[in-house]
Amino acid sequence: MSFLDEIDDEARHAGLDRAVALADTPPIFDWLVTTFSFQGISDRVARDYINKHGTASWSAIEASERNAPSCPKLRSYWHFADCRYDKTSFTCSEPDHIDACPLPRPHLRNGRLNQTAYSLFLFVRDLADGDLVGWIDRQLRSAKGATRPELDAARQEALIGPLRNVYGVSDKILMMTLSTLLIGVRKDRPLWFETGTAMIAVDTLVHNFLHRTGILQDCGSSHAYGAACYAPGGCAEIIRTVADRIDARTLNPVFSKRFPRFVQNAIWRLCSEDGLNLCNGNRIDDRQACQIGYCHLYQKCGRIPLKMAKTDAKTVA
Incomplete structure (x- = not known):
């Protein structure tokens, strides 16, 4: 019965309600990247690692991109495909650039999470023009359906479809995170709430x-x-x-x-x-x-x- 209370607590703790009201992308991005770090491992282990080593952030990645990294994979979202960074072996698909590459610098649990963080950043910067809230609003408004189930499915696909191409995120993790975001800011955006309540994460x-x-x-x-x-x-x-x-x-x-x-x-x-x-x-x-x-x-x-x-x-x- 406390389902909404738990979501509200998380949204407030992460500052999502304020970030959405102000169309402030960085706090939302930081929360998404942190949440993605919990996939594939127990919450306790993931939380302990983050508390010890931190996570990726919009501000740090944005600063690294302003310095125009030499790796061609970091030029844009479309260039980023096939990065193949591996933390253990410290290798990637562009070995001549890896020593100066900013992607490995966040001390994340594995190299896949580093790739996810940069892939999501480039998606938001290049496809959403840096405005994640505006992008979600536009995607939901563009969805059409003759019946409520069709409309629910169209709205979900309008969000999940493009984000499905962000490296390292599955439909399940996207449904879970986006549902929490959409439900947690329901007071200001009823349409987000309608969409979030219909999202199902099948594990x-x-x-x-x-x-x-x-x-x-x-x-x-x-x-x-x-x-x-x-x-x-x-x-x-x-x-x-x-x-x-x-x-x-x-x-x-x-x-x-x-x-x-x-x-x-x-x-x-x-x-x-x-x-x-x-x-x-x-x-x-x-x-x-x-x-x-x-x-x-x-x-x-x-x-x-x-x-x-x-x-x-x-x-x-």
């Missing part, structure tokens, strides 16, 4: 829940975790369909009636170690049906093993 916990419960099978949408989760009939569409049948205001009167992002988050909380810690690989032997009899969903759950036994797999084949 392995959410996908595996839909598999174990038999929902994917019942919907005729059995698939492996990945891009198919966002394809027609995939996990995201199933969650949106469920959200259409739930009036979220009965759970919290300040919620919007239709709140797919909250429904997805509720599934995640059921599964996550940081939440109810029920439906996950730590509690369930993935080769067998779930045996957690005290789970509220036990009697209705399909309890389908996540991994088929080798004999079953051969039979299916």
Whole structure:
């Protein structure tokens, strides 16, 4: 029930509400880059590393770009492709320029994050004219759709589509971060709130829940975790369909009636170690049906093993 409160706390702590009101790009960029650093590793490890070593910032990257770095990859967003910087080996695709290159200077956890920071900076500078707030406003206004689901999908794609080409960010991380940003500044921009509430971030916990419960099978949408989760009939569409049948205001009167992002988050909380810690690989032997009899969903759950036994797999084949 505290879902919005948690988002509001994060938005205030990062200064996102003020930054959006003033169309101030740097604080938003700094928050995005920091948030991207949490992918692929536990929050605790990522947070400890950032507290010790810091993260990339708009001001530092902008200053380095004003000095006209010699590497041709840093000339523009379009030139940046195939940088291939590797922190461990200190190599890249332009080895003659690496000693003077500013990209490795932020002491980030790995070289992919350095590339992400510079790729996002160049995207905002070159495609959004340095105005991330204005770019989001324009992208959302340009989206069209005959029905609410079509409009939601068009608005999401208007944002996610271009940002998908920023190095090192997946649909999942984009959905999570943008949803928090869009929902966290809802007082000044209702359109942002409408878009953020419809964004769904499907991680392995959410996908595996839909598999174990038999929902994917019942919907005729059995698939492996990945891009198919966002394809027609995939996990995201199933969650949106469920959200259409739930009036979220009965759970919290300040919620919007239709709140797919909250429904997805509720599934995640059921599964996550940081939440109810029920439906996950730590509690369930993935080769067998779930045996957690005290789970509220036990009697209705399909309890389908996540991994088929080798004999079953051969039979299916």
